[in-house]
Amino acid sequence: GDSVTQMEGPVTLSEEAFLTINCTYTATGYPSLFWYVQYPGEGLQLLLKATKADDKGSNKGFEATYRKETTSFHLEKGSVQVSDSAVYFCALSDRGRGQKLVFGQGTRLTINP
């Protein structure tokens, strides 16, 4: 079945550091890919998405590119802030199977000032 594998956490960085969180997927069809974020005390919310190969999703300084050849969707940010501390989830939705989201295990990110 469909699955998502994320980089093991937790990840701790200093403010203004470069961030990469790796995500790879397995899917039988042509999935849409997503990054969701869960800030402390809040519900999951969509951070960015890409619906086809080579698309780049971006939001709040974060970017991720849909790489079909490597089945990856790595999350990057050039300069992280303390407010980026959260848990990040990579997810996929396989077209033709409704909007069922399959999530990775999540990566906890802590940014120190």
Next chain:
Amino acid sequence: EAGVAQSPRYKIIEKRQSVAFWCNPISGHATLYWYQQILGQGPKLLIQFQNNGVVDDSQLPKDRFSAERLKGVDSTLKIQPAKLEDSAVYLCASSLGTVDTGELFFGEGSRLTVL
């Protein structure tokens, strides 16, 4: 715009007891989901409704879990009897349900502890 509302936020019960969680989705959202998130894991879909019909309940432990969606709006998830391994956060989400974009809107979750 009001978000997805869930209650209760926290619940502690003993094993073999029963519990119910309630969800009110965003107005107009046809699709409603219940996810189970065990500590340290990603959310896992339990059941998906389209209006008041079940689309996917393949991962719902039907011997102890049940869910209904009243008149295609609110939903209730029940666990009876609870087991220790049911300790988790139960997330409700909703979406417009007509476009396969995967943009779900999540509530803050109901945290269940089974002792």
